[in-house]
Each structure stands twice: as C-alpha cells, then as structure tokens.
Amino acid sequence: MTITSELTSMPAPAAPLDLSPPSRATAVSxxxxxxxxxxxxxxxxxxxxxxxxxxxxxxxxxxxxxxxxxxxxxxxxxxxxxxxxxxxxxxxxxxxxxxxxxxxxxxxxxxxxxxxxxxxxxxxxxxxxxxxxxxxxxxxxxxxxxxxxxxxxxxxxxxxxxSAAGAGAERGSFAELQRLGAERLRRYAERHPLFRPFDDGRIANDPRMRERFLSALYVWSVYFQRMLYARQSVCTDPVLRELYADHLREEFGHDVLLRERHGVTETVYDPALEAAGNWFLMQMHGADEAAKIVIVHLVVESSCQVFGERTAPAFADRTADTTSYFELHAEVDEDHSELGMDHLRSLAPEQFPALMRVCNQAWDQLELAHERIAAYLLG
CATH class of the missing domain: 2.60.120.10 (Jelly Rolls)
Incomplete structure (x- = not known):
C-alpha cells in the first residue's frame, strides 16, 4: 500500500547517550x-x-x-x-x-x-x-x-x-527545514570520524597524515568550485543569478589557495569520493533552484563553517601574513550558509517535503565524501 506525508523536525535526544557500540551480544526487553x-x-x-x-x-x-x-x-x-x-x-x-x-x-x-x-x-x-x-x-x-x-x-x-494551528504548521515548513539542517549539522559536528584525528592531536603531530588529508581535501575543494560554476552557468532567475555570482566571486580560487598556501602535491583518486563529488555537481545541472540552495547553502556551506573551525587549529601558522584556507572558511561560511533563505521562505508549503528529502540526501553524500577523506588521511 502507498500513501504520502509532510512536516516537521530532526529533534536531538533528550539527554546525551553513551554512543559506544556494545562489544558483545545484548538482549533488550x-x-x-x-x-x-x-x-x-x-x-x-x-x-x-x-x-x-x-x-x-x-x-x-x-x-x-x-x-x-x-x-x-x-x-x-x-x-x-x-x-x-x-x-x-x-x-x-x-x-x-x-x-x-x-x-x-x-x-x-x-x-x-x-x-x-x-x-x-x-x-x-x-x-x-x-x-x-x-x-x-x-x-x-x-x-x-x-x-x-x-x-x-x-x-x-x-x-x-x-484552522489557525493548521495555518501555523504550514507557515512553519521553512522552520522545519531549518531544524532538519541544524540537526544534521549537529550530528556531523559531534560524531563524524573526520574530526577524531584533529580532536586527539594526531594530525597536528604527524606531517605525513597532514599531507594525506590536504591532498584528499583538495579533491573535494575542486568539486565545490565546479558546483558553483555549474550553478551559475544554468541559472535563469536574474535575482538568484546575481546572488550566486556574488557567492562565486567570494569563493573563487579557494581550491588554488588550498593547493598553493598548504603545498598540496599528491594526486588522490578514490571512487567513493569522486562519486559523492559528482552527485553534488549533477544536482547543479538537474535540480530546481530551491533544491540547489538547500544543497549549497543549508548543507555544504553550513558544514564548511564547522569544518573550518574544527580543522583550523591544526594548520595555524602565526608567522604567516596570509589567511589559511581553514581560517578563511571558519570566518566566512556562516554568512554563506544564509544565502538564498529568503527564496526558500517564499515557497509554498507543499514544496518542503521534497526539499527535506534533498537536505537529507545532500548530508548523506557530504558525510560520505568526508568519510573517504578521513579514510585516506589515516592510510
């Protein structure tokens, strides 16, 4: 049988849990x-x-x-x-x-x-x-x-x-999409394996691990640049096209900054990382503008701010007179995550269930890409 459903949030657990998986078989009544x-x-x-x-x-x-x-x-x-x-x-x-x-x-x-x-x-x-x-x-x-x-x-x-409550629920659809994005961002920040080598200090003390991380990250950075180029090239909405152009101007050349500022020389090929990068690229050619805003700003740019904040300390160079790739993303991506939100607020309520599915899919793909970066840096 088949039916159809809409609305609400990605709530957090009421209290922190021990998330370590059991090491032996466990029966639960x-x-x-x-x-x-x-x-x-x-x-x-x-x-x-x-x-x-x-x-x-x-x-x-x-x-x-x-x-x-x-x-x-x-x-x-x-x-x-x-x-x-x-x-x-x-x-x-x-x-x-x-x-x-x-x-x-x-x-x-x-x-x-x-x-x-x-x-x-x-x-x-x-x-x-x-x-x-x-x-x-x-x-x-x-x-x-x-x-x-x-x-x-x-x-x-x-x-x-x-009727009043129902109208409020409809108006709350954008809020529910935001809550979904916020919950996925929280889980990414708290649980993603990419951050463990940064949190325990391994990557700061292992030059070879740092090199491998930078090389794998460069692949993802190039895909992000390609995403922005593709979105700009096919956008027909004049207001959004200008919004996207401003974003592209601010992000332009960040892959080159990563390569030159941090000395990336190693070539990386990982099929899962390539597949995840291509998923984002293809969405820029096939998805509607609302979905693109969700993917680029509610998911990727939101993750970039957390990513920059968590990784920047391992690459801090107080003697340098230029901003590092990581410090730059920790500073600017909060503003970038808000771009396009007015367009999403203007949408009809029935459009939000599909956007929430896109949000989940984009987070799944982004977490996969970052899992492959983590796997590569660990060798």
Missing part, C-alpha cells in the same frame, strides 16, 4: 524501551496508544547506525484506541506483528498479522482499533530521526488540527 502514550502538536494533545522508540534505550541507540540512519519503534493500540490521521516528512513502514487494526486516511483497509503498510512522505494516514481489538506493530522511518524520538518536537502534523 521491550519493557526496557521507555514508552510514551501521547504527544503535543500545535498546543493539542494527541493519543499514540503506546509508542517505544528504539533510540530511547541506550544499548539500542548505541547499536543503531547514524549514517544511512533509520529509526524503528514498537507501537501498540488496543480496545478502541485510535491514532488520528496525520502526516510526516519522511517515508515510513508499519508492520503488523500481532493482532489487527484498521488503516485509515487517504486509503482504508483492515490489516492483520503479517501485513505491511508503506507510507510515503506526505500521506494522510492513521490507525484505529475496534472495542476489544488489539494491535502490536513495528514502525520504521528510513530518513533521519523517528517521528516521536524527541517527544517534545514530534515530526508530525495532524489533519484534525484547528
């Missing part, structure tokens, strides 16, 4: 996963029956992957309980593990043990049990955080919300 039974959206409380997100358990959260992230949760309704019709911004799959339940919304049918529902982003859907009926299921989201992983910021919009 369903009762060890904290349950919630309701959630507040736009000031209204909505009943969930029983919802147990796997990432509310420390052992499961440490075991589940962050890259290519998916989010499973146990769900239960019984004795006439109902999950009202709602929408969310990520595709979801619900599997009936025991009992039966009525699937409601844009499509309706009775589901029994073994049935699976595939719910695309934007679909209006819900579930309802009859008196005496019970349903146990597994709900899985395949893009980012679980729907109620952070119950203080649920990634849902309910169809039965009042």
């Amino acid at each position: 369903r009762s060890d996963i904290r349950a919630i039974t309701s959630v507040e959206v736009n000031g209204e409380t909505h009943l969930l029956g029983e919802h147990r997100d796997f990432r509310r358990n420390q052992a499961l959260s440490a075991f589940l992957p962050e890259h290519g992230r998916f989010s499973p949760a146990w769900v239960r309704l019984r004795n006439g309980e109902r999950l009202e019709v709602h929408q969310h911004p990520t595709k979801s799959m619900v599997m009936v593990c025991r009992g039966s339940v009525r699937f409601i919304g844009d499509d309706e049918r009775q589901l029994t043990e073994g049935d699976t529902v595939c719910i695309p982003a934007g679909a209006r859907h819900g579930f309802a049990t009859a008196p005496g009926e019970e349903f146990h299921g597994l709900s899985v989201q395949f893009e980012g955080a679980g729907l109620y992983e952070d119950e203080t910021a649920p990634r849902v919009r309910y169809a039965d919300a009042g």
Whole structure:
C-alpha cells in the first residue's frame, strides 16, 4: 500500500547517550524501551496508544547506525484506541506483528498479522482499533530521526488540527527545514570520524597524515568550485543569478589557495569520493533552484563553517601574513550558509517535503565524501 506525508523536525535526544557500540551480544526487553502514550502538536494533545522508540534505550541507540540512519519503534493500540490521521516528512513502514487494526486516511483497509503498510512522505494516514481489538506493530522511518524520538518536537502534523494551528504548521515548513539542517549539522559536528584525528592531536603531530588529508581535501575543494560554476552557468532567475555570482566571486580560487598556501602535491583518486563529488555537481545541472540552495547553502556551506573551525587549529601558522584556507572558511561560511533563505521562505508549503528529502540526501553524500577523506588521511 502507498500513501504520502509532510512536516516537521530532526529533534536531538533528550539527554546525551553513551554512543559506544556494545562489544558483545545484548538482549533488550521491550519493557526496557521507555514508552510514551501521547504527544503535543500545535498546543493539542494527541493519543499514540503506546509508542517505544528504539533510540530511547541506550544499548539500542548505541547499536543503531547514524549514517544511512533509520529509526524503528514498537507501537501498540488496543480496545478502541485510535491514532488520528496525520502526516510526516519522511517515508515510513508499519508492520503488523500481532493482532489487527484498521488503516485509515487517504486509503482504508483492515490489516492483520503479517501485513505491511508503506507510507510515503506526505500521506494522510492513521490507525484505529475496534472495542476489544488489539494491535502490536513495528514502525520504521528510513530518513533521519523517528517521528516521536524527541517527544517534545514530534515530526508530525495532524489533519484534525484547528484552522489557525493548521495555518501555523504550514507557515512553519521553512522552520522545519531549518531544524532538519541544524540537526544534521549537529550530528556531523559531534560524531563524524573526520574530526577524531584533529580532536586527539594526531594530525597536528604527524606531517605525513597532514599531507594525506590536504591532498584528499583538495579533491573535494575542486568539486565545490565546479558546483558553483555549474550553478551559475544554468541559472535563469536574474535575482538568484546575481546572488550566486556574488557567492562565486567570494569563493573563487579557494581550491588554488588550498593547493598553493598548504603545498598540496599528491594526486588522490578514490571512487567513493569522486562519486559523492559528482552527485553534488549533477544536482547543479538537474535540480530546481530551491533544491540547489538547500544543497549549497543549508548543507555544504553550513558544514564548511564547522569544518573550518574544527580543522583550523591544526594548520595555524602565526608567522604567516596570509589567511589559511581553514581560517578563511571558519570566518566566512556562516554568512554563506544564509544565502538564498529568503527564496526558500517564499515557497509554498507543499514544496518542503521534497526539499527535506534533498537536505537529507545532500548530508548523506557530504558525510560520505568526508568519510573517504578521513579514510585516506589515516592510510
């Protein structure tokens, strides 16, 4: 079965968890996963029956992957309980593990043990049990955080919300896209393996590691320049074309700065790094302008600011009278990440689910590129 869904955020965990994966097999009881039974959206409380997100358990959260992230949760309704019709911004799959339940919304049918529902982003859907009926299921989201992983910021919009709340939810679509970008940026800053050699001091004390890092980074820097050239060459919107031109003028030649200022001489070829770089380049030829703004500014430029701040200390040269590649990006990329946001604010609400998918895809590709740089610098 197929449906369609929209809206909300990429919430952070309520408290820091030990993210070290277990070194031995670990059994986790369903009762060890904290349950919630309701959630507040736009000031209204909505009943969930029983919802147990796997990432509310420390052992499961440490075991589940962050890259290519998916989010499973146990769900239960019984004795006439109902999950009202709602929408969310990520595709979801619900599997009936025991009992039966009525699937409601844009499509309706009775589901029994073994049935699976595939719910695309934007679909209006819900579930309802009859008196005496019970349903146990597994709900899985395949893009980012679980729907109620952070119950203080649920990634849902309910169809039965009042008109004022509903209008607020629509106007909040840009805010939800920003929150998604901010959450992916937080995870990148806190968990990406590229930063470990910088944080523990290895790269500052190993000249060969520094050389390998600079050579691999140069490949990514050249792709970024090519992205900006490509975007500029095909843009037909006069306002955005001028905006892009200003950005290109400020970024022009940064690959040359990296090569000459930091003495890059080694040639690097890594197929995964090339594939990720080409993904970004191809989006500049095929995506619409809103998607390009998300990719270049909400994702790449946002990451560049964190990247510059985390890596600059390892390449600091107080005797030099010129700014390093890393210091430059730590200084200017905060402003660059804000370019094009007015254009995104002007979009219709129905455009944001697709932009949120693009945002996740761009972050996945960027993290892949930086994982390959990390792998190369470590030899």
